[in-house]
Amino acid sequence: MSRGQSPGPHSSKYHHPYFTPAEVEYLSVKQRGKLSAAQEERARQSACAFLEGMGARIGFPRRTIATAQNLYHRFHLFFPRKDFHYVDVSLASLYVSTKMHDTLKKPRELLAVSYAIRFPDLVAKSKHPGGEIDLDAMDPQVVERDRQRLLSVERLLLETICFNFTSRMPFPYVIKLGKAFKAGKKLTKLAWRLTIDCHRTLIPIQYPPHIVALAGLYVAALLSSFELPQPPEEPGLRSPQELAEILGQNGDWESKYQVQVDDLEGIAHTLIDLLVQGSQSQTQNTSPRTPSSPSPNPSPRTPHPSTESQSPSDPFDADKLIRLKIVMRQTEHPPRVRQPLGTADPSALYSGDDVGLLGRNEGTVRFLFGPPGVMGHEIQ
Missing domain, CATH: 1.10.472.10 (Cyclin-like)
Structure with missing residues (x-):
């Protein structure tokens, strides 16, 4: 906007x-x-x-x-x-x-x-x-x-959207980052499904797609390792626990991929809250009046009917997800203060005056594809 x-x-x-x-x-x-x-x-x-x-x-x-x-x-x-x-x-x-x-x-x-x-x-x-x-x-x-x-x-x-039709998706990054971090095929597939569910939240309008994809890998690693026995080691691949430990701590990967660990933790909490909401839902149907996903492709929130009943050992059990959030809170990093893009006064966004001009035919309005100050003094 x-x-x-x-x-x-x-x-x-x-x-x-x-x-x-x-x-x-x-x-x-x-x-x-x-x-x-x-x-x-x-x-x-x-x-x-x-x-x-x-x-x-x-x-x-x-x-x-x-x-x-x-x-x-x-x-x-x-x-x-x-x-x-x-x-x-x-x-x-x-x-x-x-x-x-x-x-x-x-x-x-x-x-x-x-x-x-x-x-x-x-x-x-x-x-x-x-x-x-x-x-x-x-x-x-x-x-x-x-x-x-x-x-x-x-x-x-x-x-x-100021007639800006640019749209970058996190899904290709899931595959590339999964390979870069030596994640297994099953873990990468789970990260892909979690990234799909991210779009049910406000995450993708707060973070670039590569950060959303990396957060999907992080949450997938947490869900695949928390209170679960470690799977047999696969040559050349990292275990979910090892990957969760790497992405849950500061490291060289932050500067390499231009992301910070507190970003992943913030996204993880939002996504796990969504999973808790889906796990606690008593009805699983395709009605547009419910939060259930009618997609033929199962997601962690909306599995196929054969897997809807969740046991205490299910990684997407609501109680288990809540325990995971508690453990994460005990070791999480303090969130940094994120500044708005550009150099304009942030309060200008909140005045409500320019929003009131939307949809009107009064005056001349220039729609520019980027925020002021990001690419020099003028939008290039």
């Missing part, structure tokens, strides 16, 4: 690829309104699950789904939740993401799939063998109204 100048006939808005935890907390509270933090989290998970369901039905690649989830999170840093239904914002986010990753679908196509997910009774009446909804059989005014609403939110989304 932008860090704007004073409002007026002419203004500039700067895209900020990442936000500090303090910025995220401030803006989240501001847009949450009267909702509690728990209600906000439920709304966030409903939207993420809905996007997972859309992606699974259409067959979108993971990058399209993950980017849509990121766009949804970013949108609600600047627009109140009470003013928008999560389905409208989710559909607009997915539409923009399909453009960014060249997996384009028309708004009507997205609406048809969304109706099939949201209204199972319409699917039961559909004569289509694939269970799709025939939009021609629906009230054309309803469909057109929903389409216009999608396009309206899309415009706000585009201004929110």
Whole structure:
């Protein structure tokens, strides 16, 4: 989003690829309104699950789904939740993401799939063998109204990202870093699944993708070693315990990969909280109204039905995850203070004046692809 100048006939808005935890907390509270933090989290998970369901039905690649989830999170840093239904914002986010990753679908196509997910009774009446909804059989005014609403939110989304269509994903880094740290195939696969779940949180809009990927490896190593017997050594590979010890302490790897151990610990706590939430959930279904993931690919939060029942020895058991968090708190490093990008006064982001200009046709607005001061005095 932008860090704007004073409002007026002419203004500039700067895209900020990442936000500090303090910025995220401030803006989240501001847009949450009267909702509690728990209600906000439920709304966030409903939207993420809905996007997972859309992606699974259409067959979108993971990058399209993950980017849509990121766009949804970013949108609600600047627009109140009470003013928008999560389905409208989710559909607009997915539409923009399909453009960014060249997996384009028309708004009507997205609406048809969304109706099939949201209204199972319409699917039961559909004569289509694939269970799709025939939009021609629906009230054309309803469909057109929903389409216009999608396009309206899309415009706000585009201004929110300052028309910057750059999107870097952490998934390729998981493979590269797994090889660099000599992680086994099973551990790297778990890290990949954890990185997928990271996009259900605000982590990817706070940290660059290589840090998110390395945190996925760190959490995977913790989950694969905490209160578990050590597996037989594999020649040339590090054990999960060894990898967890390396990434849990300061070392040369921090400067080599431009990351700090307290970053990994902060991400780990957020991700483990998400796993606890999923473990404590009593229902595992594909409804977009629950935090469960309908993706055919299992994740640590939403395993296949055959593995849903968790035993005390299961690494994703809620009690065990809580014990892991307690142990981590005892040895964690103090978090450093992260400064906002650029040299502008951080309070400029919070004035609310430039946010109020979004979506309006008043004056001339320049949308710039980077924050001021990052690349010299001017944006290059």
